[in-house]
């Protein structure tokens with residue numbers, strides 16, 4: 343009799359909860375899972391070099407599979423549900439369905455971490471409507487640095503990203519609009535103009551960050567969470583900004599954006 347083929351368990355579409363420096367215990371939802379997929383390929387990405395660099399939106403994981411994974415969660419330990427995972431969550435066309443279930447069934451706040459490359463599209467913005475916070479990546483005011491730092495899929499420009507964020511605000515998005523800014527030496531000197539760009543958008547929050555983890559040479563699934571075990575692949579140390587530089591940038595951002603809540607990884611999670 344022939345041996346039956348081995349049956350491998352499907353990886354879960356949820357992970358954590360993991361302590362987040364921004365919002366307590368965060369349960370991660372991964373709408374992509376199978377490999378890293380993003381419309382950016384940031385030089386600091388915790389997933390390593392993105393395997394599928396694309397702006398193509400489609401269904402990656404059936405909603406039913408994600409809901410089955412959510413059913414197994416111990417919700418008493420979850421403060422916030424964060425959509426991030428193995429790439430850009432707005433590439434997944436079922437993000438709205440999953441947000442609706444999290445809100446209706448478990449009544450937890452939802453935060454979407456997005457690179458905002460698809461927010462120029464009205465249908466994508468509508469899918470985020472029920473999120474409590476949409477945190478848009480905005481690292482630089484310079485197109486040239488944007489192309490070298492975020493390394494977007496072909497055709498994506500900084501102007502299009504900023505237009506998309508402005509459109510979400512102009513639509514009257516009812517949740518909180520946050521900007522997430524990752525600083526390394528390459529974009530440090532643009533802080534003043536980034537602060538002005540942010541002020542012209544008018545976010546509710548600005549999150550200042552610097553890469554706290556080395557860059558993995560290869561993708562592995564656990565890199566989507568704040569894992570503490572040693573990585574199973576080689577890693578490269580990244581250049582980060584100093585504490586003094588971080589404080590200076592925080593002051594610059596606060597001065598230009600007095601109405602925004604500014605959170606810095608150096609202040610909230612200094613270690």
Ligand code: SF4
Nearest residue numbers: 380382383384387457
């Ligand atoms: S947008 Fe996020 S997931 Fe995509 S490459 Fe940049 S850091 Fe990685």
